[in-house]
Amino acid sequence: xxxxxxxxxxxxxxxxxxxxxxxxxxxxxxxxxxxxxxxxxxxxxxxxxxxxxxxxxxxxxxxxxxxxxxxxxxxxxxxxxxxxxxxxxxxxxxxxxxxxxxxxxx
Numbered sequence: 001x002x003x004x005x006x007x008x009x010x011x012x013x014x015x016x017x018x019x020x021x022x023x024x025x026x027x028x029x030x031x032x033x034x035x036x037x038x039x040x041x042x043x044x045x046x047x048x049x050x051x052x053x054x055x056x057x058x059x060x061x062x063x064x065x066x067x068x069x070x071x072x073x074x075x076x077x078x079x080x081x082x083x084x085x086x087x088x089x090x091x092x093x094x095x096x097x098x099x100x101x102x103x104x105x106x
Contacts, residue, residue: 051059
């Protein structure tokens with residue numbers, strides 16, 4: 001039977017560095033630290049997003065355009081499948097009727 005050839009790793013050529021030795025870190029016990037309390041920020045450091053009527057209209061228009069384009073593509077694909085299926089069914093009926101009529105004549 002057919003057996004796949006497994007590639008071998010090429011040996012490195014030129015200058016190679018030996019692998020680095022990692023030593024484990026030692027943990028020294030110290031005085032327990034109190035749990036840190038998260039400060040409650042009075043104001044957020046992020047800027048707030050403000051939608052002007054123009055940007056809101058642009059977002060709505062862009063979203064509508066995306067929905068219409070995606071819908072048109074999906075509907076055209078559905079129509080292509082439906083037309084192909086219908087034409088195949090008609091071809092099958094014609095071929096079956098031709099074969100049936102040929103068998104009746106004999």
